[in-house]
Amino acid sequence: MIDLGFTLNSKRVFVVARRVVRQLKRDRRTIGLITLLPIFLMILFGYALSGEMSGINLGIVDFGGQDDLRDHLASVDDFALLRLGSESDAEKLIVEGRLHGAVVIGEDEVKILLDATSPQITSSIMAEVKNGLQKSVVGVGGLGEYSPVEAESPEIVQRYIYGYDMEMMDSVGPAVLGLVVFFFTFIIAAISFLRERTQGSLEKFMVSPLSRPEMVTGYLLGFSIFTVIQSATTFLVVVFVFGVPMNGNPLTAFGVILLLGAGALVLGAFFSNFARTEFQVVQFIPMVILPQVVLSGVWWPLESIPAFIRPISYILPLTYSSDALRAVMLKGAGVTDILVPDLLVLVGLFVIAFAAATLMLKREVG
């Protein structure tokens, strides 16, 4: 027995874990869902995203004054524009290799940040910025009346930054890994706990020596086996099929994924209390999963999300797992490097959700 203010009998925890494993083992479709579907999804994402790499990712920080230039850059087919809030955000993303360059537009000055590692791309960015500025100088009605008025056009400042030569899949892969684990664990956990309630076993547990934390911990233990299998297969695809680097310790990356999966499980257990049928569980997908897909920096960087929505990003577990996984896989970060804030926040979110889930499974007396 461990004294944590509640009883946690390891034998009973194992009894629950063994049952969860036995159940899932029989459920072939769910096993297929959690092991094969992620592989399929990763392959799909991988090819879809490698196609997008032919374009040029350009950041724009617009302080106003050069609308023609902005519109021109937006009209260039090869450019994928990302609106950012500040120059430092743009710089960071270039360093991380997620942007090829950025244009900071001001009233009197246009600053161009360029990735020095890809000269071809830098020259095409430069060319388009110049084209855009010429348009603004020529004006609307002045077609053919070319009169260079250098004094009126803003000053162009170039800055070279040494970036990281990376494909989109390198950046998205590690984050999607977390997304896949979170999604499946959340849904399966929510449905499992809902079934405990509707089939009456939860009520039976309440009139038995099994405590709520023991039950939830047993689930965590049982599910962790499947989470490991799931993340292992997804890892293999990401690393070996798409060549996403694994510069850090794979065990550290596994640790992050398990922590995220644990959070997804207790969150699913908590949310199961608000559903009466499995159909209603499915309705949680747009509520819990979609915001994380959009706001946690899986596909596009957090820095490009408008500042007023960003507080939401900072309470989403996937924000931290994506950051930690990228750090471990791409930069070779160790546990101490990702401890603050990523691991601490993930642990904190897990503890809060665990407490909430066990409190919701409460009986009225004793």
Add this chain to the structure above:
Amino acid sequence: MNDGENSGSVSFEDYSIIAQGLQKSFGELRVWSDLSVKIPRGTTYCLLGPNGSGKTTFIRAVAGLLRPDGGNLQVLGEPISNVSRVYPRIGYMTQHKALYPDLTLRENMEFYAGLYGIEGEQMAERISELLDMVDLAEHADRITGALSGGMYQRLSLACTLIHEPDLLLLDEPTVGVDPVLREAFWRFFDGLTEKGKTILITTHLMDEAEKCKIVGYMRAGRMLAEGSPEDLKRLAGLRTILKLSVEEPEASASRLASRGFDVRAAWGELHVAIEEHRQIKEVLDLVEPFDLRLIEPTLGDAFIKLAEGESG
């Protein structure tokens, strides 16, 4: 179990459940107004009553799943606020089956055994014994989801009994169980009470209630009548009726009436009310029927009578 803590308290020894003046409302709806029940150790106590009379609510309160608004409730010697201490000694079977359809029968039982710390050889023995009792031994390694409704119910009961509880709370345990097996269940229940176990059962079947030692008839959140099935029939003023077919009804009737029997003639038959079965011989000494039937009053008749008395 407890040394000292309950010494001097007679109730712990003699009663498994003591409820005094319980009250419970769900919003505007009053479930119990003033419910008092004492359930002696080693009995089968049946809660009977129409839907919404508060039977299941009472079982849930005894299990600690629901807090009474007022009154006193003690379960196995513990006040209800400490009921979790006696959970290892309670077996609770809800109307939901509480089984995992994708596990085998044996795996379901192993799971519940594990929760109560039963393992190894003891577990294997207990499981085979109980599977025999519910007549499911040959299906032990089948997937539970493939069972019929009645089999589900039997497995659910077996799982509830896995830890040999001192107090069994059974909410409608024999729904979907065929009559032959139901008899077997009741024999098993009797065996348990002989060993000092207490069974609190709810049912809507009168013939099942007849098999219990004590029947409590609940109505509108109160205990309307309580006692052994025989006591309740007597309380309702019901008597056994001897129906006789005789050659000369009028002469026979007056002969019986002159000896103090309550006789009525109907459809060429005589209906004679008797207090005890040994009066049958007395009746047969006075008349010579060519056909004879004994109509015993049912518990259902008794409750109809009692309910009429209550509202009238």
